[in-house]
Amino acid sequence: METYRYFLEIAYKGSNYHGWQIQVNAHTLQEEIEKKLSILLGRPTTIMGSGRTDTGVHASQQFLHFDSDTELDQTTFLKKINGILPTDIAAYSLRKVKPDAHTRFDAIWRSYVYKISLRKNPFEENSVWFLFKQLDVKKMNEAARLLLNHEDFQCFSKVHTDVNNFNCTIKAAFWEQKEDQLLFHITANRFLRGMVRAIVGTLIEVGTGKISLEGFLDILDSKDRKKAKASAPAQGLYLCSIIYPENIFI
Structure with a gap:
């Protein structure tokens, strides 16, 4: 089955999260976004961010990548994902990238x-x-x-x-x-x-x-x-x- 990789641009207020990276017994941004993406795409979906912000740190621009088994329309996707994300996380843009593109390692x-x-x-x-x-x-x-x-x-x-x-x-x-x-x-x-x-x-x-x-x-x-x-x-x-x-x- 063909998969498609996407870069999703987001912003968030970090006050209510124990940083970006998933941790045991802690509410994190990665966990929250993966849950909502999995609901929207109808299957378990993991994400990779461009970097790991610490507890309480914010982002006016952050990128994450994920894979989808269907092609996604930016306008439709952003409307739906913003509808289920909490109010302190917003999605701004969605771009299709090459299959090996990586938000962390490709950042200049x-x-x-x-x-x-x-x-x-x-x-x-x-x-x-x-x-x-x-x-x-x-x-x-x-x-x-x-x-x-x-x-x-x-x-x-x-x-x-x-x-x-x-x-x-x-x-x-x-x-x-x-x-x-x-x-x-x-x-x-x-x-x-x-x-x-x-x-x-x-x-x-x-x-x-x-x-x-x-x-x-x-x-x-x-x-x-x-x-x-x-x-x-x-x-x-x-x-x-x-x-x-x-x-x-x-």
């Missing part, structure tokens, strides 16, 4: 944004990090630029993680202030577990003057997670963009 670039609110806002609860400190954004950007000259980011990785190496290519990392909101943008070919939140937490210490640029450089060179500072809270982090080569789409 991934981007995250971390959102900090500098004043209390009741409409942003669980969506930003409320941080009421005076920050030197210029100095934070100077430190962020140092990330572009490094490859090994072991100092910002969770310690017990199953990876072959800690090398990442970061092509953009900068802070942007919009009125009372401070946004950290970062794009890389891959990210280590907990990496972005550890970077943000450490850059905030640069912004408060507790770490100098030389100190930040020492942390980068140390390859020691204990040298970096506490991770920023999960609720401010968003996976926001994944770029794929066009030749995998049909």
Whole structure:
């Protein structure tokens, strides 16, 4: 029987989930989406995401792939899947891809944004990090630029993680202030577990003057997670963009 592989673009608010990956005795995004897809397609359906977001982390753009034994119409499919997904998960697009296309391994670039609110806002609860400190954004950007000259980011990785190496290519990392909101943008070919939140937490210490640029450089060179500072809270982090080569789409 012929099967068809599809990339599904989704977004979600991660507040009610114990991260992306299926776990025993925990409510996860992968489990929730697989259940609804299996209902819609009439058979057990597994999915693979472009990456694994942690508990409480959000995504304004995430991709997953799945296989179907029938060809699917995008408009009809999106209407039906959005009708049964919970309100904190939305499906945006469906694209047919080559049979060996893979949302995780074929991704070229991934981007995250971390959102900090500098004043209390009741409409942003669980969506930003409320941080009421005076920050030197210029100095934070100077430190962020140092990330572009490094490859090994072991100092910002969770310690017990199953990876072959800690090398990442970061092509953009900068802070942007919009009125009372401070946004950290970062794009890389891959990210280590907990990496972005550890970077943000450490850059905030640069912004408060507790770490100098030389100190930040020492942390980068140390390859020691204990040298970096506490991770920023999960609720401010968003996976926001994944770029794929066009030749995998049909």
